[in-house]
Amino acid sequence: MEQTPPQIAIIGAGIFVRNTYIPRLAEISNLLVLRAIWSRSEESARGAVETAKKFFPNVECKWGEAGLEEIIQDASIIGVAVVLAGQAQVDMSLRLLKSGKHVLQEKPAAASGTELNAAISSYSSLQPAPIWAVAENYRFEPAFVEGKKLMAEIGDVINIHVIIEGSMNSSNPYFSSSWRRDFVGGFILDMGVHFISGLRMLVGCEITSVSAITSHVDTTLPAPDHISSTIQLEDGSSGVFVMVVSSRSPKVLWRIVGLKGTLQVERGSKDGKHGYTVVLFTADGQNKSWFYPFSGVTEELKTFLSDISQANLKKDGSHQVEPRISFLEGARDVAVLDAMLESGKRQGVAVQVKKF
Numbered sequence: 379m380e381q382t383p384p385q386i387a388i389i390g391a392g393i394f395v396r397n398t399y400i401p402r403l404a405e406i407s408n409l410l411v412l413r414a415i416w417s418r419s420e421e422s423a424r425g426a427v428e429t430a431k432k433f434f435p436n437v438e439c440k441w442g443e444a445g446l447e448e449i450i451q452d453a454s455i456i457g458v459a460v461v462l463a464g465q466a467q468v469d470m471s472l473r474l475l476k477s478g479k480h481v482l483q484e485k486p487a488a489a490s491g492t493e494l495n496a497a498i499s500s501y502s503s504l505q506p507a508p509i510w511a512v513a514e515n516y517r518f519e520p521a522f523v524e525g526k527k528l529m530a531e532i533g534d535v536i537n538i539h540v541i542i543e544g545s546m547n548s549s550n551p552y553f554s555s556s557w558r559r560d561f562v563g564g565f566i567l568d569m570g571v572h573f574i575s576g577l578r579m580l581v582g583c584e585i586t587s588v589s590a591i592t593s594h595v596d597t598t599l600p601a602p603d604h605i606s607s608t609i610q611l612e613d614g615s616s617g618v619f620v621m622v623v624s625s626r627s628p629k630v631l632w633r634i635v636g637l638k639g640t641l642q643v644e645r646g647s648k649d650g651k652h653g654y655t656v657v658l659f660t661a662d663g664q665n666k667s668w669f670y671p672f673s674g675v676t677e678e679l680k681t682f683l684s685d686i687s688q689a690n691l692k693k694d695g696s697h698q699v700e701p702r703i704s705f706l707e708g709a710r711d712v713a714v715l716d717a718m719l720e721s722g723k724r725q726g727v728a729v730q731v732k733k734f
Contacts, residue, residue, distance in 0.1 A: 383410050384687050387440075387449045389470060390461035391417035391426035394484070399461060400426070402675045404433035409683050413455050414448075416440040450477045457482065457686040459513070464489055464568060468497045471510060475501060480509040480686040482679075486571045487512045487708030489563075491716040491732050494709045498734065501705065509689055509699050511682050512708025514575045515674030518681065521654035522579045524670065525643050528658050529580060532636030538581065538609070538617025540632050542573050543625035546599065563719050564600030565623045566592075570718075571711040573621065576632055578710065579702075580643065583613045585714050587730050592722030599623055607718045619718070678703055709734040 388395055395415070403412060412434040417423035423441040430437045440449055449455055450473075457480040460471050464486055471483045488494040501510055516522060546565050563570075578584070590607035603623040610616050617634075630645035640659040646669075647653070653671035660666075681700045689697040701707060713732045721729040 381687060381691075383408070384457055384683055384690065385411040385413045385455050386457040386459065386683075386686075387414040387416060387455050388412070388426075388459045388461060389416050389446070389449075389474070390459075390484075391415055391422040392461065395461050396426050396429050398675060399459065400430045400433065402679055405676055406680055406683075407433055409680060412437050413452070414438040414440045414445075416445050416449060418442065450474065450479070456480060456690050457682065460484060468493055472497065472500055475504060475508050475510055478508055480511075480682075480689060482511045482513050482682045482703070483705075483708075484513050485708055485711070486567055486715075487705060487712050489567070491713055494712060494716075494732075494734065498705070498709065506694055506696075509682075509685055509697070510705040511685070511699060511703040512705050513675075513678055513682075514571065514703070514708055514711065515678050516572050516576045517579050517674070517702040517707070518677035519576075519654065519672065519674035520670040521643055521656050521668075522576055524668065525580050525641060525656050526582060528641055528656070529582065529634070529636075531639055531658055531660070532634065532641050533638035535581065535611075535613065535615040535634060535636050537635045538577070538611075538615060538633070540573055540577055540617070540619045540621075541629060542570075542619075542621040542631075543627065543629040544569060544621070544623050545628040546624045563715065564602065566602055566605055566621060567712070567715050567719065569623065570605075570621055570715045571708070573619070573630070573632075574711045574714045575707075576643070577619070578714075580632060580634060580641070581611060581613075581615075583611055584710065584733075585609050585731050586612050587728050588619075588714065588717045588721055589726050589728045590718040590721040591726050592719065596624055602719075602722060605718055605722060607721065609714075706734050 415426045420441040423439045427439040460483045471481045587610045588607045592602035593604045594601035596603045605621050607619045632643045634641045638661050642657045648669045651671040655669050657667045717729040717731045
């Protein structure tokens with residue numbers, strides 16, 4: 379008998395829900411039933427529902443405490459995407475998890491290492507525990523999936539460098555986002571987890587300690603707007619991570635130098651499609667390159683829907699979530715940035731990255 383698609387709801391109705399979640403879910407509408415979109419305000423919820431109705435004509439509009447409670451009490455809704463301000467996500471996710479819902483929470487996993495500890499402690503007390511996933515699309519981008527396979531070609535790692543020159547200026551829809559301006563770590567934490575996840579995905583081992591300098595130069599942005607950090611990895615290799623939130627000439631690059639060659643992943647575009655170019659430089663002076671368009675958000679959503687469908691069949695908490703979307707993976711990204719920001723506050727003192 380064919381399995382019926384899982385019924386889900388979205389908590390949040392902001393820019394990312396309207397511009398990304400709804401269009402990406404529409405691409406895979408055969409894999410789900412979008413039952414409801416919730417927001418604190420009726421106006422915001424109605425705006426998102428109006429957009430969604432083009433693809434999901436039966437989606438319901440929910441708002442306020444009463445609307446949230448209706449979603450919680452509806453046993454037919456088994457999964458919820460939490461797409462809220464970073465400061466509010468963990469509390470909302472835990473409330474839904476405690477009610478038995480599977481949760482896909484937007485990154486970052488938490489606002490700090492302290493919040494991570496409390497969240498994991500609270501979640502581990504749930505038996506059986508629903509799935510708590512973190513939406514980190516970089517782990518699902520084909521460039522990183524395929525790039526990881528190429529790491530074997532470059533031999534022992536000598537050095538890593540990650541160069542991020544972002545484009546967070548007044549023309550960016552997230553520039554005026556109030557919660558990111560009130561967020562400890564500002565855009566460095568909110569954006570930075572993506573770039574750390576890409577690095578961790580490629581190298582396949584953990585960052586153990588960091589030493590960072592932070593600064594605040596562009597006063598139109600929250601502090602800090604720049605971070606330069608050395609990184610030490612558990613396999614003995616080291617490197618640098620440099621991030622500028624807003625640059626006039628954006629660049630996003632991971633470059634890993636090995637004994638036998640070099641692997642590089644760089645954001646760009648080809649034939650009108652945005653994505654990443656992966657280049658493998660080999661010992662004989664040759665290089666091979668591949669271009670992979672963005673598809674990580676769609677792939678992570680498909681993975682979450684598959685996982686909750688499987689978990690719903692078992693119902694005993696025994697289904698193992700795909701590791702790339704597990705809350706712990708998201709926690710490890712935050713832990714690295716948290717250590718960098720802590721080091722920056724202490725003028726570059728080496729800080730150990732918390733293990734999760």
